[in-house]
Amino acid sequence: MAKTPANGSARTPRRKDGLSRDVIIQTAIELLDGGGESALTLRALTVHLSTGYGAIYHHVADKGDLLSTATDEVFARVLTGAVVDTDPRESLRRLALGLFDAIDAHPWVAAELSRQPWRPALLDFYESIARLLDALDVPARARFDAAGTFMSYVLGEAVQNAANARHLADNGTDRAAFLDAAAAHWAEVDPGKYPFVHAAVKQLREHDDREQFLAGVDIVMAGIATLR
């Protein structure tokens, strides 16, 4: 096969296997992971899938559909891989860390998250949290506030971390160089006017993102534990 078209102005060969919504989404995720949000263009999709625009629009409503479905897919993977522990407290930490790591690995989901914070995949996440809080004897009356606070903290921290991850990927610098540059920049702030920021810079250099995140999870859980 693979015959060269006789006609010089021949179209590019059409793909043999049928296109499907799923392969489009998977390719979109690859593009997003590879080059961030700006790497996902309809043009790039047609090239990677060796197809035309209409073919894509036949399976997908628009670019927003593409982005939100890709985000759902990423979250679905997290929940599938979530390991359950017998200790609810530990399960909560693992669940939170799974989301944190997922957004770190796919920083582009943060943008989609701030556009649509209530995607179906997050319903499962909410349900899991609420169930674990119930296991921790958080009274029903307080569960609504507690679960919401927990989710807001996790998403807030994840969004911030995603911004760092994106900068790291964009500049091609490694973590140490990035933190040094950030610390050097922050160190310029007037220590007289910003004593606490100044003090934080030192900790910034030696802190571990995931440990700091978990420290926050523990703080939120300790606060929830006071609700009786």
Next chain:
Amino acid sequence: MAKTPANGSARTPRRKDGLSRDVIIQTAIELLDGGGESALTLRALTVHLSTGYGAIYHHVADKGDLLSTATDEVFARVLTGAVVDTDPRESLRRLALGLFDAIDAHPWVAAELSRQPWRPALLDFYESIARLLDALDVPARARFDAAGTFMSYVLGEAVQNAANARHLADNGTDRAAFLDAAAAHWAEVDPGKYPFVHAAVKQLREHDDREQFLAGVDIVMAGIATLR
């Protein structure tokens, strides 16, 4: 002066008063507040300022510069208007609520926030929080984690709320109708599979966003109080 050009294909009259970076930023904020992020286009700016593209690019680096400066401006207003209370706990709540309300009033800052979570204006915010935590006798060792957790919660909740605010503005619906629609949509989830989500729907209908936010602030502060 003000002579009519003899030439029929004359250019639109150039503005008399000089353009400045500040009027550009203020106009950008007006456009963003009026129609969301998509309303800020260079074209719209030239029309509103009755000027050309080059004039704008003479005062501003690019659209990103425009967005981040506009965001700084919004945060600066919050910190200027922040009322200090003698009680550090109350000051923290007011500070948090000020940020919450600002993002509610200017939902487009949420997108910029997830792009660049460490704008200079947020340094002041961080500094204020750390100072108040110090006043609350949070030990220096724990302050880094505590202040970071507090900020992540506030920003996370604000980003989620901004998404709601944007949907409300886009659809032109009022709050009650929006919540009803959301609740109706959520109510479709299987109560057997999602008992806690199902229970949350009822609370969603009668909950107040700001009160829920403050409940979360209290939870985080209670958690911080356990750090000794």
Next chain:
DNA sequence: ACCTGAACACCGTTCAAGT
């Protein structure tokens, strides 16, 4: 120094036409 606006290189999306 400050401003004008045609021109350029890109987007997402549509749709008549093909198989």
Next chain:
DNA sequence: ACCTGAACACCGTTCAAGT
């Protein structure tokens, strides 16, 4: 039903030319 790709309406940005 599924796909092609030229065409369209928009972007942000540049830059030779004006004052």
